[in-house]
Amino acid sequence: MGAxxxxxxxxxxxxxxxxxMLMAMAGMIGTGIFKGSGDTLSIAGPSVTIAYLxxxxxxxxxxxxxxxxxxxxxxxxxxxxxxxxxxxxxxIVIGWLYWVNWMIVTVVEVLAAGSFLNYWLPHVxxxxxxxxxxxxxxxINLFQVSLYGEFEFWFAGIKIxxxxxxxxxxxxxxxxxxxxxxDPVKNIFGHGGFFPNGFGGTVSALLVVIFSYGGSELIGxxxxxxxxxEHVLPKVIKSVVSRVAMFYILPIIxxxxxxxxxxxSATESSPFIQVFEAVGLPGVPHLMxxxxxxxxxxxxxxxxxxxxxxxxxxxxxGEAPGFVRKLSKSGVPLGGIALTSTFLAxxxxxxxxxxxxxxxQLMSIPGFTICLVWIAICAAELRLRPAYPKVPFFxxxxxxxxxxxxxxxxxxxFVTFVLNRANLIGTVTCLVxxxxxxxxxxxxxxxxxxxxxxxxx
Numbered sequence: 305m306g307a308x309x310x311x312x313x314x315x316x317x318x319x320x321x322x323x324x325m326l327m328a329m330a331g332m333i334g335t336g337i338f339k340g341s342g343d344t345l346s347i348a349g350p351s352v353t354i355a356y357l358x359x360x361x362x363x364x365x366x367x368x369x370x371x372x373x374x375x376x377x378x379x380x381x382x383x384x385x386x387x388x389x390x391x392x393x394x395x396i397v398i399g400w401l402y403w404v405n406w407m408i409v410t411v412v413e414v415l416a417a418g419s420f421l422n423y424w425l426p427h428v429x430x431x432x433x434x435x436x437x438x439x440x441x442x443x444i445n446l447f448q449v450s451l452y453g454e455f456e457f458w459f460a461g462i463k464i465x466x467x468x469x470x471x472x473x474x475x476x477x478x479x480x481x482x483x484x485x486x487d488p489v490k491n492i493f494g495h496g497g498f499f500p501n502g503f504g505g506t507v508s509a510l511l512v513v514i515f516s517y518g519g520s521e522l523i524g525x526x527x528x529x530x531x532x533x534e535h536v537l538p539k540v541i542k543s544v545v546s547r548v549a550m551f552y553i554l555p556i557i558x559x560x561x562x563x564x565x566x567x568x569s570a571t572e573s574s575p576f577i578q579v580f581e582a583v584g585l586p587g588v589p590h591l592m593x594x595x596x597x598x599x600x601x602x603x604x605x606x607x608x609x610x611x612x613x614x615x616x617x618x619x620x621x622g623e624a625p626g627f628v629r630k631l632s633k634s635g636v637p638l639g640g641i642a643l644t645s646t647f648l649a650x651x652x653x654x655x656x657x658x659x660x661x662x663x664x665q666l667m668s669i670p671g672f673t674i675c676l677v678w679i680a681i682c683a684a685e686l687r688l689r690p691a692y693p694k695v696p697f698f699x700x701x702x703x704x705x706x707x708x709x710x711x712x713x714x715x716x717x718f719v720t721f722v723l724n725r726a727n728l729i730g731t732v733t734c735l736v737x738x739x740x741x742x743x744x745x746x747x748x749x750x751x752x753x754x755x756x757x758x759x760x761x
Contacts, residue, residue: 333463333603336516337552338596339416340667341559342575344516345568348509349500350492350560353553355509356516358713360549363517364541365710366678368700369685371541375696376688382681383617389684392621396745397738398680399618403611404737405673407644409518410607411651412666413600414438418655420597423577424590431656438648441601445608445641447634456605463599466592467551470576474558477583484583488561495564511671511721514714516552518674538698612640622748672734675718682711 344352373385380388382402387395418434425433444455476482492498499506559568559575563582568575574596580588616637618624630639651666685700685707700706721727722735 344509348505349565351499351506356552359513376692389687393745396623397741406610413604416600435652459602466595486562515671611644612637615640
């Protein structure tokens, strides 16, 4: 359906292929790598690169499954596909779980943006800076989707370009072309070895890594606002996964090579800034901090988009309050933005109450929620594949075994971390959220039928 064929009162198709490409990558490149890499390094040391590689392979399976379903059922986004596969009760649970996931991620990104501003404004409270960043991002999302896509395109381009520059500069230092006091071999292998905390440390880093990769499934939301999605989606899948793996694994290797992994602080500034401070390049830390600020604002921008579109899709079936379907004249879901902004404000209040711990505490929760959402995507493909009107040209290889491997791996990771006492806060929070969502799904007696002319399921 082209832009000229859209009926009034619906989401507008204004996203171009280049918008979708950059948005899919932007959702995955944010706090998880720029700030969360400090956590993963403290957990696993240099061997965390293996965790990023393993999760990258799982990510590929999930994205292919989602793309296949989106092509088989044109016009249906992630929420619609869950409904088609499992009915409205499971759709309620997964839809709200996905909203909770992105809501927490958005709060984390906004708080991270405030922390990066703290690098220059150390005397201004975190909650004030985070509040200003949140207001800025919400304002952007009030524009029509094409302008949002254009803004996100340039935001994402800045941070992807910065990572490329970081990789090039880091490699030049590692190979001695740019002089520095760093000893790469000693830094990587001389502080407890490649597996300083054993193989268990590598496994323990998987949940944080999955949080870092969360956002790839954002393409499952953009399909209803993308033009020529059948041709765009396969290109996005094939290019994004390999590039994101490179944007995570290479920077981690460079950080470990330029400074001892044990010297990387998980609570101070980003490891990307710490490494340039360690090698003594003047001015570069300030430039990198600016790039990191734009990066997390970009990820927060994607988060607002994801939460509002998820709410809109659920409201179509009566799975969310009706007011979140309220649209502006340019097709922007004002009701969803209002609800998301309310919870964003709650995150700012939490930053006021606990400025030193809030980011690390919140980062543990999305790893659980995104793990469950990815499992649901794999399960939906297993359920829907036999019912496809026709098998799409872009499909999962070696089906159903690859999909089963992806779902089983994610389930194993989830169970492992639920049983780990170190993840008690995240586990309890996630299980409480799941219990509440399941209860709510049974309180809704019947699903709302779509109005005539809306996307059929």
